[in-house]
Structures are given as C-alpha cells and as structure tokens.
Amino acid sequence: MIGFNKPYFTGKETEYIIQAVTHEKISGNGLFTRKCHDFFQKRYDFNKVLLTTSCTTALEMAAILIDTQPGDEIIIPSYTFVSTANAFVLRGATIVFADSSAQNPNIDASDLEKLITSKTKAIVVVHYAGIACDMAAVMKLAERYNLFVVEDAAQAIDSYFEDKPLGSIGHLGCFSFHETKNVIAGEGGMLVINDKRFAERAEIIWEKGTNRSAFFRGEVDKYTWMDVGSSFLPSDMIAAFLYAQLENIDDIQNRRKEIWNNYHEALLPLSEENLLLPYIPAYATNNAHMFYLVCSNLEERTALINYLKQKGVHAIFHYLSLHKSAFFQSKYSGHALDQADRYSDCLVRLPFYYELSQSQIRQVTEAVSSYFARKTQISLSL
Structure with missing residues (x-):
C-alpha cells in the first residue's frame, strides 16, 4: 500500500536535538528557537516571528491579539480545519462562514462584502494547498471597513501572492509544522506579526502573559504578570528538529x-x-x-x-x-x-x-x- 503521507527526515534532526540538550536549555526560546526565528525573518523578510506549539495555538494568539470579544463577528471559510474557527470561538466570537471559490477551495473574495456588518472584526483567510487567496481583494475590503486580516497559512510555507510571501500580507499570519506539512517538527507552528503594534504584546502572550523575554534580554530587572497568555512556545528540541528541516x-x-x-x-x-x-x-x-x-x-x-x-x-x-x-x-x-x-x-x-x-x-x-x-x-x- 502506498501510504498517504510519510514524514521526511533530513538526517540532522537528532544531531540538533542532542545539541539542544548539551546547551542545557531544552525548554522554550532557546538556541534553536532563535535560529528558526532568524531564518524566517531573513528568508521571507517577516517583521517578527514566534514559534508556537502548533498552528492552532498561533491562531489562538492571533485571536487574543486582535482583542476578540464576545459578539465580535469573524468571517472564515467553511471549508477549513476546525482550528481556524475554534481559536475565535474560544474568545466568544460569532463565526460567519464564507463560501469557497468555484475554481479552488480558497475563500471566495467576491462573497465577502455582503457578510460584513458593523460587528465584523476580522477576516480569516486560508491558503488551501498552499495556493494564495486573492489577497489584493481581501486587503482592499479590510481597509475599507477597518478590519483585521489573519492569514491561516498552515499549508503555505514558501508560497507567494505575487511577490509577497504568504503569511506576510495580513496583520497576522499562522503556520503549521505538523508532520503532514512541507517542513515539519512533528507538531509545531509559528505566528508572524506583520503589524508592529502587536509585536510587544505578542511576546508577552507567548510567555504566559509575562515580560519574561524582555527580562532575559536585560531590558527589565525582573519579570511579572503583564497580560493574558498561555504556554504557547514550544520546547527548543522541537525547534532543533525544525531547524534541520529549514536548512534543507x-x-x-x-x-x-x-x-x-x-x-x-x-x-x-x-x-x-x-x-x-x-x-x-x-x-x-x-x-x-x-x-x-x-x-x-x-x-x-x-x-x-x-x-x-x-x-x-x-x-x-x-x-x-x-x-x-x-x-x-x-x-x-x-x-x-x-x-x-x-x-x-x-x-x-x-x-x-x-x-x-x-x-x-x-x-x-x-x-x-x-x-x-x-x-x-x-x-x-x-
């Protein structure tokens, strides 16, 4: 039987995991986390990136960052994985489903404007099969109605809309490194922060609601509880595995x-x-x-x-x-x-x-x- 999926290993994954262990820093935000962050920021010119435990948690961070509140309407395609919707449902949002295009499963941009109301807060697009949605049309609508755009780019690493990497166009972008994706870490994801007003808060939410990252950079003399958050950052061993993939x-x-x-x-x-x-x-x-x-x-x-x-x-x-x-x-x-x-x-x-x-x-x-x-x-x- 020819199976549907088989994870690919470059050969250096275990070597880098051992390196992470010998650095005596196997929790989050270690040496290989920083290597991965640097890779994505240099290769795709992303403004700021944060590795996450999954694309699901990246979406959950996005929902927090745009301050999703009960009653807010979030437009998403119906043809997508449950995490696209669930991240916003967890914040009390009302999900408004859009149809797909007749040509491919991506959201039908021509179907969006009639779904926008005074309660609409964001449009979440899903780049199905790594193929870009019509981001020019989506961003034009978002600007006209003052909406946030979140790119669910779970399947879209190394893919582009015109000359722009997917995940870099909306206010926030979310990626997956699940074992079925192009580059993998078993589980794992990434949040891309394109809107600079979210950069500082994203790091706090990522670190369980604390300013711990700023503390380790020497920017504050102690860290404390600053905001809502959770344990969104992955182990550095996951980042080590991912980095071996990124090199290839x-x-x-x-x-x-x-x-x-x-x-x-x-x-x-x-x-x-x-x-x-x-x-x-x-x-x-x-x-x-x-x-x-x-x-x-x-x-x-x-x-x-x-x-x-x-x-x-x-x-x-x-x-x-x-x-x-x-x-x-x-x-x-x-x-x-x-x-x-x-x-x-x-x-x-x-x-x-x-x-x-x-x-x-x-x-x-x-x-x-x-x-x-x-x-x-x-x-x-x-």
Whole structure:
C-alpha cells in the first residue's frame, strides 16, 4: 500500500536535538528557537516571528491579539480545519462562514462584502494547498471597513501572492509544522506579526502573559504578570528538529514540486472528463503542499477512493464543511455554501511526500487513469 503521507527526515534532526540538550536549555526560546526565528525573518523578510506549539495555538494568539470579544463577528471559510474557527470561538466570537471559490477551495473574495456588518472584526483567510487567496481583494475590503486580516497559512510555507510571501500580507499570519506539512517538527507552528503594534504584546502572550523575554534580554530587572497568555512556545528540541528541516527547505521544495508536476502532467488528460485538477491563479505560486482531484459528485469520489485502495493506493478526502458540522449545524442560519459542500463531497487527495518514488507516482496515476477509463467503458456499454 502506498501510504498517504510519510514524514521526511533530513538526517540532522537528532544531531540538533542532542545539541539542544548539551546547551542545557531544552525548554522554550532557546538556541534553536532563535535560529528558526532568524531564518524566517531573513528568508521571507517577516517583521517578527514566534514559534508556537502548533498552528492552532498561533491562531489562538492571533485571536487574543486582535482583542476578540464576545459578539465580535469573524468571517472564515467553511471549508477549513476546525482550528481556524475554534481559536475565535474560544474568545466568544460569532463565526460567519464564507463560501469557497468555484475554481479552488480558497475563500471566495467576491462573497465577502455582503457578510460584513458593523460587528465584523476580522477576516480569516486560508491558503488551501498552499495556493494564495486573492489577497489584493481581501486587503482592499479590510481597509475599507477597518478590519483585521489573519492569514491561516498552515499549508503555505514558501508560497507567494505575487511577490509577497504568504503569511506576510495580513496583520497576522499562522503556520503549521505538523508532520503532514512541507517542513515539519512533528507538531509545531509559528505566528508572524506583520503589524508592529502587536509585536510587544505578542511576546508577552507567548510567555504566559509575562515580560519574561524582555527580562532575559536585560531590558527589565525582573519579570511579572503583564497580560493574558498561555504556554504557547514550544520546547527548543522541537525547534532543533525544525531547524534541520529549514536548512534543507530548497531541496524539499524542489522534490515536492517535481512530484506535483509529475502528477499534473500524467492526469491532465482526465481534466476533460469532469475531473477538476488544482487551479493556480496567475497571482499565486505553487509550494506543492498537496495534489488533489475534485470529482463530479460524492458517489464518484467514494468509488474512486475504494478503487484506489484495491490498487494499493491510500487516497483520502479532506475537510467537512464546518457550517454542517455536529458542533455548528444547529447554530448556522446563513446562506447556502454550495462550493464548500462540493469540496467536502468531491475532493480527494493523492499520496504526497518527499520520498514518493517515480514508480509509485506511476502506480498512483495509472490507477486513477484506469478508474476513469473503466468508468467510460461501463458508460459506453449501457
């Protein structure tokens, strides 16, 4: 069976973890945390970054930083992971769901303005599959209505909107280094602070609500409780693992793009048969986070997944629309979100990881192609 995901190790992860241990600083904000921070700030020109225990906690920090209060409305796409919404629900916010685009699962920017009310505080965009949302349209709306923009860039490391790195455009950006992402730390995340007015407070929230970081820099003679906060910073051993990955990010990205291009070239002929391949707008780059297909309906998606399993290929679907989730369904009274439901029913992800071999890629693409060839033959015989 060709598995859906396999974590890739560069070879230096354990070496750097041992270095972190020998420095006798394995709690948060140690040597490798600073190395990671420096890497991201230099490579992507991020204003300020803070490693977090996950993208979930980065989103939770973002919700605190924009001062989310009960009754505030936060616009997010329905087709996303639960953390995108839950971070703001924890602060008492009212979630307002937006639909996805017909071309890809990203938020439909043309659907946003009608959702804005006097209670709207922020728009949270999700760069699905590492492909940029229409950030020009989103930021224009945010400026017009004085709203915050949070980028859920969990899947979007090393991807761009025009010439701007994703995560650097909104007021705040949130990344994931979960084992399914391009660069990994097992678990882990990062908050990018683009709006300088949040920089000092973000560090305090990150350090359990204290000014401990300023104390260790010698900026104050003692540290104390300053604000709300939690234990958002990861162990330096997690940062050590991540740093080994970051040193190899170009190699990792090149291989993933090669795999993505192989998939696309082999499956492009099927796009004429009511099968949607990933759509990348002219303003977006491709970081090769995943390769997905969109089938014509739920029945076809289910049949394809089952067929691929019989052929030794583990393909899986993805999110279920949050507005139809067990938690939210009884609370939702908005308009129909047809595209979000379409992706929930029809999207399937193919195996995707660094060590996927050329023969395995052929096995996957030949299995997909044979399914649709078989389907065509059955239709012709009826």
